[in-house]
Amino acid sequence: MPSDHGSNRRPSHLFYQSRLRRPAVDRAEGIYLWDQDGRRQIDGSSGAMVVNIGHSNPYVLDAMRRQMEKVTFAYRLHFENDAAEDLAARTAALMPPGLERIFFVSGGSEAVESCLKLARQYALATGQGGRWKVISRFPSYHGSTLGALAVTGYDALTQPFAPMMREMPKIAAPTAYLDRDGLSMPERGRRYADLLEAEILAQGPDSVLAFIMEPIGGASTGALVAPDSYYPRIREICDRYKIILIYDEVMSGAGRTGKFLGAEHWPASPDLVALSKGFASGYCPLGAMAAPDWMVQPVLDAGGFQHGHTYAGNPLACAAGLAVLDEIAAHDLVGNAARMGAILKSRLEGLKARFPFIGDVRGKGLLLAAEFVADVETMAPLPKELNAYQRVVDLAYERGLIIYSRRTRGGVEGDHFLVCPPMIITEAQIDEIMEILVATLDALAAELHLPVNG
Secondary structure (H helix, E strand, O other), rough: OOOOOOOOOOOOOOOOOOOOOOEEEEEEEEOOEEEOOOEEEEEHHHHHHOOOOEEHHHHHHHHHHHHOOOOOOOOOOOOHHHHHHHHHHHHHHHHOOOOOEEEEEEOOHHHHHHHHHHHHHHHHOOOOOOOOEEEEEOEEEOOHHHHHHOOOEEEHHHHHHHHHHOOEEEOOOHHHHHHHOOOOHHHHHHHHHHHHHHHHHHHOOHEEEEEOOOEOOOOOOOOOOOOOOHHHHHHHHHHHOOOOOOOOOOOOOOOOOOOOOOHHHHOOOOOEEOOOOOHOOOOOOOOOEOOOHHHHHHHHOOOOOOOOOOOOOOOOHHHHHHHHHHHHHHHHHHHHHHHHHHHHHHHHHHHHOOOOOOOEEEEEEEOOOOOOOOEEEEEOOOOOOHHHHHHHHHHHHHEEEEEEEEEOOOOEEEEEEOOOOOOOOOOOHHHHHHHHHHHHHHHHHHHHHOOOOO
């Protein structure tokens, strides 16, 4: 299928990132989507790691219909609504202890912005007005709005807008899999965490407000998981300097990694959590910030949280979110993500024997990625001119599989692809994915003259 498929259709008035056109979608069910010509695609990336419970879930659709028959919009300054109240209580119960206050938004960028603004207003409300710097990691991705971009470490997305924003300090992401330094993984984890303390001291501890990180990386780092020693050391450093620790769980939350939050894989909890994507599984735009009462109360006492969005607490979106949480619990989809994720990761690891240009497979649960390299020993990336990250997506799409890709090393090179199917996936469906993926990688190797064994 050519990349401009659909050019015979009427001209489109829409535009997004590029001129690429794909077929028009007709319907979706479970892990599959069909275009208007009847051709089926396996949704091997859950959209953009969104559709955690699969497409067209009848329970969720019925809950949305019932809410639509009552009310679809009620502005939060005029009314409370039961769907929002119920979802807030349910969400708070799923958070780490102490994160009992919920602020609803429409998406991931809004959730991250809300965390940054609450942290700043808490500092002002408690006499710490000198704290405003938010340290983040490079590479990283935290959203597309200017505030979220300021803490994003991804040159292709941030550089065009650099004059328009106040870029925040960065430390290196814990890419320990690339290191050839003779250290153990626990030692590497502590070394990467100690970069935070060094940056706090360099910036001046009294000027640093927060540290934001993805507990399990998203597209910018290809499902990066730090050594286990990293997480408690980060928590310890934040406590030492009274820094607010923010976890961006937009992609890793809502069960995708085999825990409801990625944070739950380690004994170190954040102070603020940003949620979206799988939180409503794509049925409605929905996200949330989870915050502790000790942070919210001083802000409200000082005149209120000076921030908000029109669709915050929208009853239809919250009804969808509630139904999604019901389905996750009723069918143990978090457990299924852990079980199927282990099988899928093992199958992806197995590809390294046949395709020596796969240098690393990583992630947790059903947030998994494989990185291409030119040399497994040095982990040197493939030449960026090959555009392997885009070609693997196109070749998979031609064969009926949707996967997701980016470049790991600052967005400039380091091709990787993510395989992140819905949490309802079965082992038989993993077999379907792998069959197409092997054919895709064979085609990629032939096209780019990459080595294949056997």
